[in-house]
């Protein structure tokens with residue numbers, strides 16, 4: 026779906042205001058300043074695409090941030106006009122967007138450059154000046170140039186000042202979020218604490234169809250030994266993204282520790298959850314994973330999954346223990362498999 030008014034159709038004033046709202050948000054959430062992200066956060070700040078804002082809000086609630094691959098997907102879904110999506114994902118629209126962003130940020134220097142050129146030309150004219158009318162015209166041009174440059178600077182500095190004030194307050198908000206400590210900095214997923222909170226908040230309302238998947242990368246210590254810890258860590262991130270992109274929207278994914286993840290599937294009975302677990306297992310096993318820094322192809326990577334669906338008045342701890350039990354069973358049965366009760 027394409028946004029009704031593409032970003033590059035705003036006038037400079039609107040754009041400045043929107044960027045002023047978008048930039049602090051991006052800084053708060055540690056979002057890298059890529060064109061995708063500028064596009065998403067600019068659009069988010071404009072608040073004119075409720076569906077996009079809903080998706081972003083949901084991602085923020087779930088992950089505490091907006092992982093790069095999510096914003097890339099959102100960008101393609103919401104911001105790229107359809108014809109660009111079909112023609113070339115990385116094509117003209119992206120270029121337009123980047124150019125446009127550059128225009129906003131370089132507006133001040135362009136006005137200053139114009140003024141400087143006017144001054145240079147004026148100096149030449151002044152050295153050969155013989156007509157007083159020329160002097161008058163020159164004064165007028167200089168005055169206009171100075172006025173425009175002044176306006177641009179004033180506008181820009183107002184934006185900057187407001188952004189800085191917002192930044193200060195948002196930074197302190199951010200440090201509060203971090204203090205709560207529910208975010209896994211490595212994957213930007215919820216961590217174990219976040220998982221526990223989600224589990225405890227879901228449980229009181231859950232019928233017998235809340236399912237927990239405990240997913241563990243097989244032989245991570247072997248992978249660390251063979252390729253080094255950096256590769257192992259990069260693999261954890263990769264698997265996190267892969268899982269996330271294959272899970273249904275309403276699911277909750279957390280990284281508990283090492284290569285272990287938990288997925289909460291509300292209103293999902295065992296048979297459906299088991300199918301999903303099996304498809305995740307196959308998806309991971311089918312990957313040809315290269316380490317991005319060296320392009321080295323890793324040996325096949327697999328995961329094992331324990332699946333447990335809530336029984337009657339089971340406590341959260343009991344549910345987790347059962348999922349752990351099945352995960353262990355899957356590991357002992359040879360790994361690269363899923364296990365659950367019959």
Ligand SMILES: Nc1nc2c(ncn2[C@@H]2O[C@H](COP(=O)(O)OP(=O)(O)OP(=O)(O)O)[C@@H](O)[C@H]2O)c(=O)[nH]1
Nearest residue numbers: 242243244245246247249254255257258283284356
């Ligand atoms: N690279 C990397 N390794 C980690 C990280 N956190 C934990 N590990 C390692 O991951 C390994 C996890 O080991 P286990 O889950 O016990 O066992 P495993 O080698 O994965 O074998 P199985 O689970 O039995 O398949 C340990 O060697 C940890 O040191 C991390 O952030 N990065």
